[in-house]
Amino acid sequence: KTPDAHVPRDPRLIRLTGVHPFNVEAPLSALYNEGFLTTPELFYVRNHGPVPLVEDEDIPTWEFTVEGLVENPITISLKELIEDYEQLTAPITLVCAGNRRKEQNVVRKTKGFSWGAAGVSTALWTGCLMSEVIRRAKPIRRARYVCMEGADKLPNGYYGTSVKLNWVMDPNRGIMLAHKMNGEMLRPDHGKPLRAVIPGQIGGRSVKWLKKLILTDQPSDNWYHIYDNRVLPTMVSPEESASNPSWWKDDRYAIYGLSTNSAIAYPAHEEQLCIVGAPQKYRVKGYAYGGDGRRVTRVEVSIDKGKTWRLSNIDYAEDRYREGYEQNLYGGSLDVPWRESSFCWCFWAIDIPVEELKGAKDILVRAMDESMNIQPRDLYWSVLGMMNNPWYRITISHEN
Numbered sequence: 001k002t003p004d005a006h007v008p009r010d011p012r013l014i015r016l017t018g019v020h021p022f023n024v025e026a027p028l029s030a031l032y033n034e035g036f037l038t039t040p041e042l043f044y045v046r047n048h049g050p051v052p053l054v055e056d057e058d059i060p061t062w063e064f065t066v067e068g069l070v071e072n073p074i075t076i077s078l079k080e081l082i083e084d085y086e087q088l089t090a091p092i093t094l095v096c097a098g099n100r101r102k103e104q105n106v107v108r109k110t111k112g113f114s115w116g117a118a119g120v121s122t123a124l125w126t127g128c129l130m131s132e133v134i135r136r137a138k139p140i141r142r143a144r145y146v147c148m149e150g151a152d153k154l155p156n157g158y159y160g161t162s163v164k165l166n167w168v169m170d171p172n173r174g175i176m177l178a179h180k181m182n183g184e185m186l187r188p189d190h191g192k193p194l195r196a197v198i199p200g201q202i203g204g205r206s207v208k209w210l211k212k213l214i215l216t217d218q219p220s221d222n223w224y225h226i227y228d229n230r231v232l233p234t235m236v237s238p239e240e241s242a243s244n245p246s247w248w249k250d251d252r253y254a255i256y257g258l259s260t261n262s263a264i265a266y267p268a269h270e271e272q273l274c275i276v277g278a279p280q281k282y283r284v285k286g287y288a289y290g291g292d293g294r295r296v297t298r299v300e301v302s303i304d305k306g307k308t309w310r311l312s313n314i315d316y317a318e319d320r321y322r323e324g325y326e327q328n329l330y331g332g333s334l335d336v337p338w339r340e341s342s343f344c345w346c347f348w349a350i351d352i353p354v355e356e357l358k359g360a361k362d363i364l365v366r367a368m369d370e371s372m373n374i375q376p377r378d379l380y381w382s383v384l385g386m387m388n389n390p391w392y393r394i395t396i397s398h399e400n
């Protein structure tokens with residue numbers, strides 16, 4: 001019996017670590033088939049330890065504090081948070097910084113477990129802006145960071161990390177305190193009853209089971225902030241990083257905004273394409289996302305190892321939510337204060353004539369965002385194997 005015996009889980013999820021803690025992704029094709037919004041059952045899970053047990057009747061009285069460099073430290077219950085602060089609902093994609101790490105582990109073993117390309121999921125999150133809560137606590141001038149702490153007790157203390165205060169106060173960054181996903185209360189694995197949602201940034205900043213917001217003049221000194229979610233220079237080996245802690249203490253290597261990325265969901269690895277008769281085109285498709293609210297502006301596919309590229313179609317379902325078409329689905333205002341940011345993945349598709357695929361050895365995809373950040377050809381190996389985003393590749397084998 002694991003400490004998480006109380007948590008319901010879907011058998012389709014693929015376990016990436018042992019029995020405990022729980023770290024899972026859906027099969028990529030199943031994730032893709034769910035469409036723009038991921039059902040909570042297939043939403044990826046990244047837990048560092050046990051899931052805190054919160055009974056339904058205790059949800060309204062769940063309390064968290066705002067403390068540190070503030071004039072007016074406050075304790076707020078979830079009931080007060082819902083009643084006293086304007087609630088909004090928005091689709092936001094979360095991505096684990098380890099998404100696609102498996103490819104790094106193939107090149108050289110990292111310190112992290114092997115995510116495929118399904119360490120990414122999207123939900124409609126309901127809650128309030130974190131800035132509203134912080135404003136009431138009145139930050140003092142010296143405050144520059146918001147440290148967050150969860151309720152999950154881990155070997156090195158509670159899980160915690162920080163983001164910059166000016167990001168939190170910027171409505172275009174959409175930083176939220178969420179208590180619902182897809183119109184239901186949060187599932188235990190996703191932070192029941194309250195979590196931070198930091199759009200456009202690596203999932204590790206979106207602290208689950210949130211208990212504390214602490215304003216400081218320095219980034220978080222939490223163990224998980226320092227020894228996790230960093231991209232150290234590529235020459236730092238596991239041994240070197242273990243013997244020389246100064247690598248970890250260098251804040252330049254902390255990662256926040258996601259790197260532009262994409263993956264091919266169809267065809268899947270090892271999928272057998274049985275092509276007979278018409279239609280003589282195969283639809284290659286997948287997802288892409290930018291970081292820090294940047295929109296994906298193109299997705300390109302190559303079947304000749306990157307010599308030439310074809311432009312794929314892109315569907316940004318996020319726009320339809322922004323325009324309010326699907327407003328009545330889950331309740332809550334979708335009139336979000338961020339107008340210029342894209343915080344969701346998009347889906348892309350391109351039809352390739354089967355005749356041309358017959359001569360191909362592989363299919364490659366790469367995305368570019370509005371700042372012209374383009375996925376690189378080569379992988380940048382680092383000791384934690386994070387932010388992996390080179391061209392995504394599916395190999396093709398031909399039976400005859």
Ligand code: MTE
Pocket residue numbers: 043044045046047048049094095096097149150151152159189190191202203204205206207208209
């Ligand atoms: N918050 C707490 N309290 N404990 C955790 O282990 N994991 C982080 C983040 N927040 C974590 C946490 C990481 S690394 C990621 S990628 C996201 O939660 C994953 O969120 P999800 O499990 O809801 O997909």
